[in-house]
Structures are given as structure tokens and as C-alpha cells.
Amino acid sequence: MILRCATSNAGKLREFRTNHPEVDIQPLDGLKAIPPCEEDGATFEANAIKKALYYSQFTADPIFADDSGLEVDALGGAPGVYSARYSPEGDDLENNRLLISNLRGVENRTARFVCVIALARQGQLIGTYKGQVEGRIVDEPRGPNGFGYDPHFFHEPFGCTFGEATAAHKMAISHRAQALDAMVAAATAADANLLS
Numbered sequence: 001m002i003l004r005c006a007t008s009n010a011g012k013l014r015e016f017r018t019n020h021p022e023v024d025i026q027p028l029d030g031l032k033a034i035p036p037c038e039e040d041g042a043t044f045e046a047n048a049i050k051k052a053l054y055y056s057q058f059t060a061d062p063i064f065a066d067d068s069g070l071e072v073d074a075l076g077g078a079p080g081v082y083s084a085r086y087s088p089e090g091d092d093l094e095n096n097r098l099l100i101s102n103l104r105g106v107e108n109r110t111a112r113f114v115c116v117i118a119l120a121r122q123g124q125l126i127g128t129y130k131g132q133v134e135g136r137i138v139d140e141p142r143g144p145n146g147f148g149y150d151p152h153f154f155h156e157p158f159g160c161t162f163g164e165a166t167a168a169h170k171m172a173i174s175h176r177a178q179a180l181d182a183m184v185a186a187a188t189a190a191d192a193n194l195l196s
């Protein structure tokens with residue numbers, strides 16, 4: 001089964017390819033040359049659907065998009081759908097710096113990663129699949145692995161941050177793994193004509 005993945009985030013693609021060797025997950029050819037999809041939805045689901053439908057115009061294969069982010073309770077759910085562009089610079093280092101600065105003196109550090117995947121084919125939405133995982137934000141970055149907010153996301157059952165966990169360890173339980181597993185199960189169970 002070939003599924004195209006519409007992402008410009010190399011960290012996401014690497015994780016998507018970790019769990020399901022039976023599924024051939026390929027990037028969308030020529031993605032860099034395609035004008036980016038405007039992510040102006042109010043929810044992860046709205047943005048995931050928008051991205052999947054938009055990029056499905058550029059391939060005959062089924063294609064999925066992930067919209068994901070970090071929700072911090074003490075910040076009213078921010079950065080949420082703005083996670084990738086939280087700071088003006090919009091890179092991981094500055095996003096993390098802004099996050100920690102906004103949490104200075106704040107005791108409640110509970111947070112979660114949320115991921116919604118939308119799967120589409122040639123302008124038709126096939127389904128959406130969601131996952132989330134709880135953690136808390138630590139001030140000092142820990143670990144070289146992962147991407148985004150991973151070095152600041154401490155997951156109690158692991159006893160370490162996602163930045164300290166291996167990709168395989170993170171993908172055993174993560175928000176992205178949950179959404180991916182649900183999508184692969186649905187795609188596998190779907191009408192063979194839909195995905196063949």
C-alpha cells in the first residue's frame with residue numbers, strides 16, 4: 001500500500017515511517033514547488049483536512065496530512081494550532097525559548113501533544129484520525145532526539161523528555177503514533193478499490 005504524506009517537516013516524516021513497514025509512506029513528489037496550503041483553521045482537524053484535500057490535487061495516490069501541536073494548560077491551550085509559528089522566527093529554538101519565557105514563574109506545567117491526520121484521495125476526504133499524549137513542560141531542554149518541543153516535553157511514564165527518547169520509543173505511544181495507527185487500520189480495512 002502506498003500512502004503519500006504531505007509534510008514539509010522532516011521530523012514528522014521520519015516518525016511516520018517508524019511504525020508500519022507494511023505501508024510504503026512516501027513524500028509528495030515536488031512538494032517544494034507547490035504553493036503552500038494556508039493553515040488558517042481554528043482546530044487541528046480543520047487544518048489537517050484542509051491540507052490533505054489541497055495536496056490531494058497533486059497526486060493520484062491516497063495522501064495524508066498531519067496537523068499537530070502542543071497545548072499548554074496554563075497558557076489556555078497555546079501554542080495549539082500556532083505551534084509551528086509561535087515565535088516571530090517560527091523555528092524550533094525560538095519557539096521553545098518563547099514557550100519557556102511565557103511559563104516563567106508558572107507552577108502548572110501540564111501539557112499535551114495533539115495530532116490529527118486527515119486522509120484524502122483526489123479531492124475526497126476519506127477520514128480523520130486523532131491522538132494525544134500527556135506530559136509537562138520542563139525549563140531546561142533535554143535530549144538530542146525528536147523535533148519541535150520534544151526536548152521540553154517530559155512524559156512521566158518514560159521518566160524522560162521526548163527529546164531523550166528514541167524515535168521508536170516515542171512512536172510506541174505518541175500522539176502521532178496513535179493517529180497513524182488509526183489511519184493505517186482504517187486504510188487497511190477500507191474498500192480495496194479506494195486505496196489500490
Ligand code: ITT
Nearest residue numbers: 007008009066067068069070083084147148149150
Ligand atoms: P507541515 O504542515 O508541513 O506538516 P509543520 O511543522 O508546519 O509541517 P504543523 O503546522 O502541524 O506542521 O505544526 C506542528 C508543530 O507542532 C511542529 O512544527 C512542532 O513545533 C509542534 N509539534 C507537533 N508534533 C510534535 C512532536 O511530536 N514533537 C515536538 N513538537 C511537535
